[in-house]
Amino acid sequence: MIKTDKILPKVLVVDDDEQIRKQIQWSLSDEFSVYSAGDRTTAIKIFEKEQPPVVLLDLGLPPHPRDAAEGLKTLEEMLALDSLAKIIIVSGNSERKNALAAVDKGAYDIFPKPVDLGELKIVLNRVIRILALEKENIDGRNQYVSFEDIIGTSTPMQEIFSAIRKVAETDIPVLITGESGTGKELIATAIHNLSKRKNAPFIAINCGAIPATLIESELFGHEKGSFTGASMQRRGRVESAHNGTLFLDEIGDLAPELQVKFLRFLQEKVIERIGGRQSIPVDIRVIAATNRNLAEAVKTGAFREDLYFRLAVVKLEMPPLRERGDDIIQLAEHMAATFAKELRRPCKKFTKTALEAIRKHEWPGNIRELQNRIKNALVFAKGTMIEYSDLDLEAPNGISTQQTLKKAREVMEREILKNTLKDTRGNISKSAKILGISRPTLYELMERYELTQ
Numbered sequence: 001m002i003k004t005d006k007i008l009p010k011v012l013v014v015d016d017d018e019q020i021r022k023q024i025q026w027s028l029s030d031e032f033s034v035y036s037a038g039d040r041t042t043a044i045k046i047f048e049k050e051q052p053p054v055v056l057l058d059l060g061l062p063p064h065p066r067d068a069a070e071g072l073k074t075l076e077e078m079l080a081l082d083s084l085a086k087i088i089i090v091s092g093n094s095e096r097k098n099a100l101a102a103v104d105k106g107a108y109d110i111f112p113k114p115v116d117l118g119e120l121k122i123v124l125n126r127v128i129r130i131l132a133l134e135k136e137n138i139d140g141r142n143q144y145v146s147f148e149d150i151i152g153t154s155t156p157m158q159e160i161f162s163a164i165r166k167v168a169e170t171d172i173p174v175l176i177t178g179e180s181g182t183g184k185e186l187i188a189t190a191i192h193n194l195s196k197r198k199n200a201p202f203i204a205i206n207c208g209a210i211p212a213t214l215i216e217s218e219l220f221g222h223e224k225g226s227f228t229g230a231s232m233q234r235r236g237r238v239e240s241a242h243n244g245t246l247f248l249d250e251i252g253d254l255a256p257e258l259q260v261k262f263l264r265f266l267q268e269k270v271i272e273r274i275g276g277r278q279s280i281p282v283d284i285r286v287i288a289a290t291n292r293n294l295a296e297a298v299k300t301g302a303f304r305e306d307l308y309f310r311l312a313v314v315k316l317e318m319p320p321l322r323e324r325g326d327d328i329i330q331l332a333e334h335m336a337a338t339f340a341k342e343l344r345r346p347c348k349k350f351t352k353t354a355l356e357a358i359r360k361h362e363w364p365g366n367i368r369e370l371q372n373r374i375k376n377a378l379v380f381a382k383g384t385m386i387e388y389s390d391l392d393l394e395a396p397n398g399i400s401t402q403q404t405l406k407k408a409r410e411v412m413e414r415e416i417l418k419n420t421l422k423d424t425r426g427n428i429s430k431s432a433k434i435l436g437i438s439r440p441t442l443y444e445l446m447e448r449y450e451l452t453q
Contacts, residue, residue, distance in 0.1 A: 008033040009128045010052035014043040016065050027117040040074045047078050053131050055087045059098050068098035079106045083340040083347035086127050106346030112440050123438050148190035151334055154327045156319040167314050168194035175311050176289040178318030181368030184289040192245040197285055200244030205237045208253035217274055226275020238271055241284045252292035263307045321363040332358055335374045345378050350386045356396035357388035414449040
């Protein structure tokens with residue numbers, strides 16, 4: 001036999017019947033690296049160590065093989081460890097209800113018992129190809145949008161990225177404007193990381209989140225005994241950012257008396273702590289941000305004109321999410337995958353109507369609002385996919401808000417099946433491959449929706 005260094009894709013078989021495990025392992029061993037386990041504890045250990053991308057899981061596991069509880073628990077633990085794993089439930093007819101419950105919890109598909117080993121190979125090879133395409137898609141997308149952890153392929157964001165590259169090379173102050181939640185701190189961080197100061201501190205302070213009585217101490221520090229409660233000397237944020245970057249978020253909320261003091265620092269490059277007499281030289285780059293119109297604030301006298309021109313040497317206007325085109329879809333998909341891992345939840349994709357609703361929504365809270373809605377959907381959505389109602393969004397045009405979610409899904413599912421069968425001229429294998437399901441599952445759906453070849 002000629003030896004080969006080819007790395008075979010890993011498959012984990014979890015079944016309490018040793019004979020079934022051996023039979024599947026023997027059948028698949030020429031194309032797959034097969035691991036097997038007869039109980040949940042062993043299965044989880046192998047899953048953690050070997051990280052197989054595909055699992056064949058029988059729900060009836062010891063100590064109660066006639067109860068699906070142990071199998072469902074195994075499913076949940078595996079998806080918590082790897083939300084992208086494809087877990088296929090191997091189910092008999094009597095276990096159909098439990099298998100469908102498993103799919104609702106994030107299982108990839110159902111394969112019927114008794115196992116047809118030839119068909120199983122076809123299904124597994126299809127899943128491996130899908131995994132490869134998903135990885136290629138994720139890798140390609142990450143390469144395309146990986147600009148200092150900022151996702152955006154739209155023209156407005158590409159212009160922002162270009163500006164970041166230019167200003168990062170200098171030390172001039174930058175004022176970042178835009179609506180709340182558009183990612184202004186991410187832009188400031190990117191400028192710092194691409195600058196010559198990248199190895200020095202990046203210190204951020206929200207001028208609107210700190211009480212007026214404390215903000216001066218936060219910025220410039222204080223000496224011991226300088227006021228009631230000042231039990232020790234403390235360096236302020238300005239001093240802590242020495243040689244690095246100071247990011248002043250919501251600079252428009254800075255009190256007038258502190259605007260004067262900060263302007264003096266920008267002119268002289270020295271500070272004095274509260275209660276101190278020593279002048280401390282500080283070398284920093286200043287980046288400020290606001291969701292207010294500072295030019296109007298200058299006209300009304302709410303913000304000093306001389307400080308405004310000191311800070312706004314370069315102005316970057318962050319576009320709201322509603323003006324960023326398909327960036328919102330990339331952001332939503334990226335967030336769903338990231339948050340699923342953080343929350344130890346199955347990674348759920350968005351339905352077509354959910355994506356339409358995301359595009360249609362105005363997003364007054366911008367990226368922060370999108371993050372909150374997706375996290376909430378991952379926690380509370382009951383289906384295997386995220387629907388517009390899970391995001392608490394309005395129904396897209398053409399979808400009645402009066403019909404139940406279940407009915408809406410059934411209508412959509414039937415239409416997709418019908419169109420796919422029409423496109424493939426009734427070819428079951430091609431249709432199943434396009435839909436990403438097994439042939440038995442496709443037959444069952446065709447019977448449910450009374451569709452013919």
